Amino acid sequence: MSASELFFYGAGALAVVSALGMVANVRNTVAAAMCLVVTMISLAVVFVVLEAHLVAALQIMVYAGAIVVVFLFVVMLLNLRRDTFEPPRQRLLKAAGTVLTLGLAVVFLSLIPTSLPTVREIPEGFGGYRAVGAELFTRFVLPFEVTSLLILAAVVGAVVLAKRRLD
Amino acid sequence: MIPLEHVIGLSAILFLIGTIGALTRRNLIVILMSIELMLNAANLAFVGFARAWGEQDGQLFVLMVIVVAACEVAVGLGILIALFRNRETVNVEDMSLLKW
Numbered sequence: 201m202s203a204s205e206l207f208f209y210g211a212g213a214l215a216v217v218s219a220l221g222m223v224a225n226v227r228n229t230v231a232a233a234m235c236l237v238v239t240m241i242s243l244a245v246v247f248v249v250l251e252a253h254l255v256a257a258l259q260i261m262v263y264a265g266a267i268v269v270v271f272l273f274v275v276m277l278l279n280l281r282r283d284t285f286e287p288p289r290q291r292l293l294k295a296a297g298t299v300l301t302l303g304l305a306v307v308f309l310s311l312i313p314t315s316l317p318t319v320r321e322i323p324e325g326f327g328g329y330r331a332v333g334a335e336l337f338t339r340f341v342l343p344f345e346v347t348s349l350l351i352l353a354a355v356v357g358a359v360v361l362a363k364r365r366l367d
Numbered sequence: 368m369i370p371l372e373h374v375i376g377l378s379a380i381l382f383l384i385g386t387i388g389a390l391t392r393r394n395l396i397v398i399l400m401s402i403e404l405m406l407n408a409a410n411l412a413f414v415g416f417a418r419a420w421g422e423q424d425g426q427l428f429v430l431m432v433i434v435v436a437a438c439e440v441a442v443g444l445g446i447l448i449a450l451f452r453n454r455e456t457v458n459v460e461d462m463s464l465l466k467w
Contacts, residue, residue, distance in 0.1 A: 318368070
């Protein structure tokens, strides 16, 4: 087993385990956020194995560094260290959700083909900041610019929603 | 060399875990985190296909998805804070005014 396979399967198993920890952690929201960080970082390792170096760096910076920190800020702001929910009222809906997910699992796992075409030789610098950046500023420049509008709208929307009273 | 179907399988498993979280948990923060997990699983599929075909377009889509996820978290948590200020809860069962 080569080093890249070792990293792929190890990090993939860690991602699955910590994702399960996030979903199954009913008591402590902070611990769930920490499990999410572990999932994000192991996925960054998987991205490096799959030759997506820029995406891996952005994954750590944006997901593990920014998004989860915002989650933790909100948990602290609302003082929600522990869930104190009363027992669920809608067990039927919960069971329906689980059954739906299991059906989806069967469909997904049966849809995975057994042999997919794979290019063995990839160009030099594939997935690095230089190659991806060149594509981003030439062929994908319109989506890139539209992204800035999206971020602006999200920032204004978040401020308006979270502000106590608009003057 | 990682077989593509293993990458897609990992992506499907993570997506399903996110689906379970989004459908069965009642803490709104955990539901948002599960949605982030589902977006991440889709990113993994994009990256896997980008590697398999030797094209970088998938990685550029991933950059767009990361931006959308960040915006979604900002707006979603803003809505969450506004809701918490009005209802003093993050339990989605107490926020069912618009449900059927």
